[in-house]
Amino acid sequence: MTAKIIDGKAVAAEVRAEVAAVVAQRVEAGKSRPGLATVLVGENPASQVYVRMKQKACAEAGIESFGYNLPEDTSQEDLEKLVRELNADERVNGILVQLPLPKHLDEERVLAAISLDKDVDGFHPVNIGRLAQKGRKPQFIPCTPAGCMLLLRKNLDSLEGVNAVVLGRSNIVGMPVALLLVEANATVTICHSRTKNLPDVVRQADVLVAAVGRPEMVRGDWIKPGAVVIDVGVNRIDDPSAKNGTRLVGDVAYDEAVEVAGAITPVPGGVGPMTIAMLLQNTLKAAELSDKQ
Numbered sequence: 001m002t003a004k005i006i007d008g009k010a011v012a013a014e015v016r017a018e019v020a021a022v023v024a025q026r027v028e029a030g031k032s033r034p035g036l037a038t039v040l041v042g043e044n045p046a047s048q049v050y051v052r053m054k055q056k057a058c059a060e061a062g063i064e065s066f067g068y069n070l071p072e073d074t075s076q077e078d079l080e081k082l083v084r085e086l087n088a089d090e091r092v093n094g095i096l097v098q099l100p101l102p103k104h105l106d107e108e109r110v111l112a113a114i115s116l117d118k119d120v121d122g123f124h125p126v127n128i129g130r131l132a133q134k135g136r137k138p139q140f141i142p143c144t145p146a147g148c149m150l151l152l153r154k155n156l157d158s159l160e161g162v163n164a165v166v167l168g169r170s171n172i173v174g175m176p177v178a179l180l181l182v183e184a185n186a187t188v189t190i191c192h193s194r195t196k197n198l199p200d201v202v203r204q205a206d207v208l209v210a211a212v213g214r215p216e217m218v219r220g221d222w223i224k225p226g227a228v229v230i231d232v233g234v235n236r237i238d239d240p241s242a243k244n245g246t247r248l249v250g251d252v253a254y255d256e257a258v259e260v261a262g263a264i265t266p267v268p269g270g271v272g273p274m275t276i277a278m279l280l281q282n283t284l285k286a287a288e289l290s291d292k293q
């Protein structure tokens, strides 16, 4: 039997429509239009695409976006100064610093400079710290991990006691999604480049979240029959038979895994679109928080 395909694009469209409806209501009621500042340093082509996608999604949801494109050689001081100005800007409810930053910049210091109330990416050390502590609630949950959890909740009755394996330990996806799975009472194993007998560990997973950034690394025979597979990888590989000579693949060998898994996210059209939908949701939440201040 082939797996159920988890249509992230459709779920993301639902989230985006809900956000757009609430934004329209709040503007109608005389409240401010939510605003998102996007900060892009340098000319990483993938980052440029993602920032444009975020700005377009904001426009479609009625959220105002303020784009700041800074040169590659921007100094730490100038970047932090911009962040402080955006912290003080009343039109801006959320600040998004696109990652990765150029190597000479200290990402941790930049993220820590963002006001907690505007940390719509959820990467501020206090938000991540709260995520890691029992009984504490972060103001904002990082977007891709939040998207993974929504897809899981829509496709599983409960995460209680399930064996969840997270492949990858990045700050953007692997670590926060593992913390969210723990909070949901799953039994979580985090795997990484030094994990021994990786295929055997992955075979124990009722839920697999693959976020290593290695094209099609997880093979079909690593998957437990019936498992729910969330593929976070977005890898561009050469393919002479594709339209422009390249195509996107995930971290999971989809054609093999689809024959074994119970449900699986495709790439593209799975987790990726959820990232932007959750960013809009966080930006709306930030605007609602600012109403109360």
Ligand SMILES: Nc1nc2c(c(=O)[nH]1)N[C@@H](CN(C=O)c1ccc(C(=O)N[C@@H](CCC(=O)O)C(=O)O)cc1)CN2
Residues within 6 Å of the ligand: 049, 050, 053, 096, 097, 098, 099, 100, 121, 143, 144, 172, 234, 248, 267, 268, 269, 270, 271, 272, 273, 274, 275, 276
């Ligand atoms: N500040 C941040 N930086 C980065 C984040 C983040 O959440 N905050 N995540 C990633 C990249 N990312 C958003 O920034 C992102 C990745 C993928 C997609 C997406 O929709 N992918 C599509 C395919 C798009 C394509 O054709 O290239 C899909 O999977 O269907 C959206 C956002 C790193 N940086």
